[in-house]
């Protein structure tokens with residue numbers, strides 16, 4: 065997990081150099097920064113404002129408006145529970161409840177060991193396999209609370225064995 | 228015995244979610260191990276999401292065998308016995324549904340124009356698109372038609388925007404053509420924000436060139452040279468395939484400078500959204516491309532006059548563009564021959580929820596809701612009757628089963644209080660609480676309201692509070708009246724479509740399922756057994772056989788009992804999270820709610 069202060073700010077310079085400095089690049093720049101650091105470190109945002117025509121008010125305005133952007137560091141694995149209509153009808157609420165219970169965090173939070181961040185998203189476009197959970201790039205469908213628990217525990221076990 | 232020649236794995240998002248990636252790898256390894264001369268290819272979603280992962284095996288004579296519900300073991304078996312051994316594995320073929328009804332009803336009830344290639348071609352191969360008349364419509368337009376003729380053809384087709392509102396596409400192009408400007412833009416709206424819909428995703432993943440070709444034709448018609456595709460953040464695979472498609476089309480000269488040797492030049496850029504439902508609204512979308520918060524502005528001026536960076540802009544939905552090449556090649560009249568008086572052509576729907584054959588379907592306008600659900604969708608997946616279908620997402624409404632004879636037609640659907648919307652159809656049975664559904668959508672719109680106008684920002688919040696009070700069993704009949712009048716006010720006072728339509732889920736459920744609201748308020752009960760405060764799960768010890776299946780499936784160990792002794796099974800109310808798993812898994816209907 066990248067902590068504030070440890071980030072390699074030169075990455076920001078590279079990104080800006082590649083994408084350009086106009087105001088229309090605000091969102092693509094933030095997306096690339098988040099792709100790099102997994103969240104938006106404040107130092108990185110300051111650097112963007114130094115390097116580009118984008119003002120702090122535009123940049124923070126955008127960063128706080130779009131749900132994709134995170135201003136806090138996240139865990140190693142981001143668990144996204146789909147709360148679209150099909151998944152809701154299929155029981156997504158109890159999946160979230162169960163995972164919140166198991167991990168001891170609320171949606172939006174990160175476990176104290178820094179392993180998991182729990183998020184909620186609206187529709188991942190795989191509705192016919194509802195309910196859906198995505199962990200990093202892996203999609204799991206046709207879940208129930210028990211299967212969801214199993215999957216999260218599998219990740220944890222793998223991690224413990226690895227480390 | 229005909230030898231297998233080609234194997235195609237369905238690799239759309241739904242296929243991958245069901246495990247198609249592993250199947251692809253398994254088959255690839257097998258081919259390498261055996262050294263057989265078999266071609267391995269991929270395709271997008273053919274719509275049968277309910278049978279994913281899907282694999283097709285073609286033999287030398289061109290016969291196709293479709294296998295479904297695969298896993299690694301079955302894929303290996305099919306490879307060894309069919310591909311190597313030449314013996315078709317009957318029992319894994321997609322011929323019948325699990326209950327024996329013929330599976331082909333799913334496809335035979337459809338007419339495919341938008342999905343003409345999806346699930347058939349390899350979306351990452353421009354050659355396969357070209358083999359199916361790809362870019363022929365663009366050639367025809369550029370080499371033999373004036374922009375006015377193109378627009379006339381689209382007007383003649385009667386095509387209306389598939390993004391939700393149903394504005395006539397030809398007219399929109401006419402306005403953009405007529406607008407004065409040194410520079411014009413076309414935009415493809417691929418934001419697909421309706422939670423419960425995946426039509427655009429499947430088109431983009433399964434046939435990206437069809438969208439690019441439609442955009443290029445629109446650009447020629449209105450006089451634009453730059454196009455943008457605004458793609459939803461959650462669709463990484465669609466974006467990846469689009470990038471490849473754009474690069475390939477540029478390389479072959481279908482995009483770029485002097486296309487087909489004419490003086491028409493056109494390039495397309497992708498803009499990735501960042502997770503805001505309101506950015507599907509056209510003026511918010513353009514603000515977002517320009518780099519700002521996605522906040523809508525009042526119209527007029529419409530994008531056709533003042534759009535992206537203040538220039539005349541034509542914005543259409545993915546599915547709208549995907550129709551264009553077909554219309555040019557087959558003629559507007561042929562398209563207009565399908566459908567009803569005012570709704571022409573076909574519409575793609577994403578069927579999900581409690582439906583047997585969930586997936587993507589394309590049906591002629593004018594078909595009844597009942598036909599989509601029963602004939603194409605195969606009816607309820609739970610054995611319980613279908614109670615309602617949610618159409619149009621957060622802007623739409625719940626249509627009750629009494630109205631399932633309603634025809635798919637913009638005006639007819641509007642009469643029910645729902646909207647055609649972009650095509651999400653979520654099917655609900657008696658275990659879905661309609662008050663909870665209204666609450667669910669209001670929570671969504673409250674979260675997604677951009678906050679610019681007060682009526683939407685505060686109105687949705689207040690409505691949500693009232694709905695939460697009702698689902699918690701703490702509301703009075705006065706609250707119901709307040710909710711209804713608030714819903715009407717938010718509808719007429721909001722700035723953009725988000726707020727103007729946000730009350731629809733509330734108004735339709737109030738209209739058709741008022742009894743459920745009243746049960747929550749007057750009887751303090753939730754008939755569907757969903758709302759936690761008002762529901763207790765119980766086991767009927769007389770019917771319970773002690774099979775233990777509920778106990779093993781309960782995620783929170785709230786059930787105790789001694790195997791074989793039905794009368795010992797009880798649910799600990801304080802531990803129960805009301806997930807309903809025990810009710811779903813019980814073979815004897817012994818679990819009930821109070």
Ligand SMILES: Cc1cc2nc3c(=O)[nH]c(=O)nc-3n(C[C@H](O)[C@H](O)[C@H](O)COP(=O)(O)O)c2cc1C
Nearest residue numbers: 388389390416419420507508509543544547724725
């Ligand atoms: C809140 C809101 C969300 C919308 N979301 C979408 C969307 O996800 N996709 C889309 O094509 N149109 C969406 N629209 C409609 C667009 O504003 C616009 O009408 C449409 O893109 C025009 O294309 P069409 O004429 O081809 O339908 C939305 C409208 C509103 C008010």
Ligand code: FES
Nearest residue numbers: 148151188190191
């Ligand atoms: S509602 Fe969950 S994937 Fe669409």
